[in-house]
Each structure stands twice: as C-alpha cells, then as structure tokens.
Amino acid sequence: MSNEPEIRDAQPVDVPKLVSLRGGGERFEQTMLGYLQGTYFPSCALADRAVFVGTVDNVFAGYIAGHRTTRHGCDGELQWLNVAECYRGMGVAGALIERMFDWFIDHSILNVCVNVASENVVARTVYFRHGAQQLDPHWLVWPNLSAR
Numbered sequence: 001m002s003n004e005p006e007i008r009d010a011q012p013v014d015v016p017k018l019v020s021l022r023g024g025g026e027r028f029e030q031t032m033l034g035y036l037q038g039t040y041f042p043s044c045a046l047a048d049r050a051v052f053v054g055t056v057d058n059v060f061a062g063y064i065a066g067h068r069t070t071r072h073g074c075d076g077e078l079q080w081l082n083v084a085e086c087y088r089g090m091g092v093a094g095a096l097i098e099r100m101f102d103w104f105i106d107h108s109i110l111n112v113c114v115n116v117a118s119e120n121v122v123a124r125t126v127y128f129r130h131g132a133q134q135l136d137p138h139w140l141v142w143p144n145l146s147a148r
C-alpha cells in the first residue's frame with residue numbers, strides 16, 4: 001500500500017460516489033451525470049469538460065471537474081473539487097488539481113477561474129498554493145496556467 005493518490009477519468013458508474021461527497025441527492029446525481037455526459041451546462045459553460053477521480057489504494061477518495069467557459073473573461077472554470085474527509089491532508093486535492101491543469105493546458109485553456117466562498121480557508125489555501133490569485137471576494141483565478 002503506497003497511500004499515494006492516483007488519478008483516473010471519471011465514468012458514469014462513479015456518479016453515486018461523486019454525489020455522496022456533496023449531498024444534494026437525486027437532483028445532483030442527474031446534474032453530475034449530465035455534466036459528465038455533456039448534457040448539463042453550468043452558467044457560461046461550453047462543451048469541453050473533464051471529470052477526474054482520485055483514489056488511494058484503489059479506494060475512491062475524491063474528484064475534480066472543470067470545463068471550457070466564457071465566464072469572467074476566462075477560458076476555463078474549475079467546477080467542483082471534493083475530497084472525502086478521511087482522505088484529506090494526503091495530497092489528493094493537489095494531485096487532482098495538477099491533473100485538471102494538465103487537461104486545461106492540453107485544451108489550450110490557460111486562464112481559469114474558480115468560485116470559492118471567502119470563509120473556505122482550506123480550499124483557498126490549497127488554490128493559492130497552486131498559484132491562484134484573487135479576482136474578487138468570491139472568485140480566484142489562474143491568469144496563465146502555463147506560467148505558474
């Protein structure tokens with residue numbers, strides 16, 4: 001057992017696990033499935049999107065999702081990031097963020113935003129550690145992912 005996070009593409013079969021980290025029940029399950037299958041478009045979203053799952057010792061530990069957008073003049077938005085409580089502090093979010101950034105860069109999406117509550121100190125710390133800058137009280141931005 002390495003305890004090192006591993007990252008893979010999410011599949012529709014993962015949806016119940018993804019939803020279990022956020023609550024929201026069946027409605028959010030439909031939203032997540034639609035996001036994964038390209039039929040649900042968050043505000044300003046375009047078609048390109050990706051969802052990745054993080055595992056530790058082959059056990060589901062968290063996920064990240066992001067898409068192409070026109071929001072805030074950015075090319076990309078980080079839509080969701082959640083890590084199960086028992087796997088926090090092990091670098092799962094860091095590994096997910098790096099995989100998501102690789103996907104953005106592969107798709108020439110270099111200017112990326114994320115909505116994060118001002119009181120969410122942990123998430124903000126993680127994003128700032130990964131090079132984010134403050135856009136306004138509710139949004140952080142990576143102005144150029146390839147220059148981080």
Ligand SMILES: CC(C)(COP(=O)(O)OP(=O)(O)OC[C@H]1O[C@@H](n2cnc3c(N)ncnc32)[C@H](O)[C@@H]1OP(=O)(O)O)[C@@H](O)C(=O)NCCC(=O)NCCS
Nearest residue numbers: 081082083088089090091092093094115116121122123125
């Ligand atoms: C934010 C979240 C994704 C981080 O996941 P994680 O896998 O624990 O993150 P990592 O292990 O990659 O990084 C942990 C880092 O969090 C920070 N952190 C952890 N606990 C913290 C605390 N109590 N206060 C401040 N920072 C803290 C530290 O920077 C830590 O880095 P270090 O301990 O290695 O120096 C996770 O806490 C989570 O799912 N939170 C609920 C959902 C959420 O807020 N999502 C983001 C919405 S925008």
